[in-house]
Amino acid sequence: xxxxxxxxxxxxxxxxxxxxxxxxxxxxxxxxxxxxxxxxxxxxxxxxxxxxxxxxxxxxxxxxxxxxxxxxxxxxxxxxxxxxxxxxxxxxxxxxxxxxxxxxxxxxxxxxxxxxxxxxxxxxxxxxxxxxxxxxxxxxxxxxxxxxxxxxxxxxxx
Numbered sequence: 001x002x003x004x005x006x007x008x009x010x011x012x013x014x015x016x017x018x019x020x021x022x023x024x025x026x027x028x029x030x031x032x033x034x035x036x037x038x039x040x041x042x043x044x045x046x047x048x049x050x051x052x053x054x055x056x057x058x059x060x061x062x063x064x065x066x067x068x069x070x071x072x073x074x075x076x077x078x079x080x081x082x083x084x085x086x087x088x089x090x091x092x093x094x095x096x097x098x099x100x101x102x103x104x105x106x107x108x109x110x111x112x113x114x115x116x117x118x119x120x121x122x123x124x125x126x127x128x129x130x131x132x133x134x135x136x137x138x139x140x141x142x143x144x145x146x147x148x149x150x151x152x153x154x155x156x157x158x
Contacts, residue, residue, distance in 0.1 A: 002028050003064040006054040009119070009129035010046025010071065011137050018142055019043065021050035022132025024125045025057060032057065033128070037136035038145040045148060046133060047071035048099045055106040064111045070119030070126055078114045098147040 004027045012019035020037035034053055038046070051067060051074055058065065069075050077083045083104075086094045091101065117123055119130065 001060070001064070003066050004058060004060070005066050005068065005125075006051070006058075007068045007125035007129050008047065008050035008054055008071075008074075009069070009126060009133045010043055010048070010050050011130065011133035012041060012043040012046055013137050016040055016042050016148070018137050019046040019145075020133040020136030020139070021046045021053060022129035022134075022136065023050050023054040023057070024128055024132075025054055026125070033132060035132035035136040037139045037142045038148075039142040041145040041148050044071070044073050045096055045099060045145065046137075047074050048096060048103065050129070050133070052099060052103050052106060055103075055110060055112075058110065061109060062111065065113070067112055067114045068117050068123075068125065069114065070117055072116060075114045075116040078112070098151075 004025060007024040008021070010019065010021045018037065018039055019041040020035060023034040025032040034057060036053070047069065051069065055065065083100065086100065091097050094100065117126055119126060
């Protein structure tokens with residue numbers, strides 16, 4: 001089967017502030033775009049949520065997925081073992097623990113490869129994701145990032 005390409009970007013207007021994520025999924029002739037916005041969140045949360053939402057939208061189980069992100073936070077967390085170390089030390093103590101837990105659940109359903117790409121460098125799919133994320137962050141109907149607003153990005157999930 002052909003691999004699925006997942007392009008992602010996150011945005012926040014202030015950090016924290018209103019934020020959004022943008023996703024482009026492509027596989028052969030198929031393409032899907034996703035986005036969403038929140039009234040108070042951070043850039044890192046939106047970067048990570050973009051990956052999660054993209055992975056959750058994939059219907060095929062055990063798919064080969066190439067994840068392209070301009071977020072060093074997300075890519076290094078996976079590729080350089082930060083996430084594994086956080087798990088050993090107690091993931092619930094880390095920033096964005098709710099999203100990392102959600103990522104771990106969905107990541108086990110696919111074969112993932114992460115690639116960092118430079119943001120705002122003219123890569124068409126990254127530019128589209130940025131446009132989707134920015135537009136979502138400026139929407140009139142923003143969702144509540146409840147966990148962030150209640151925990152400030154850090155807190156015990158137990």
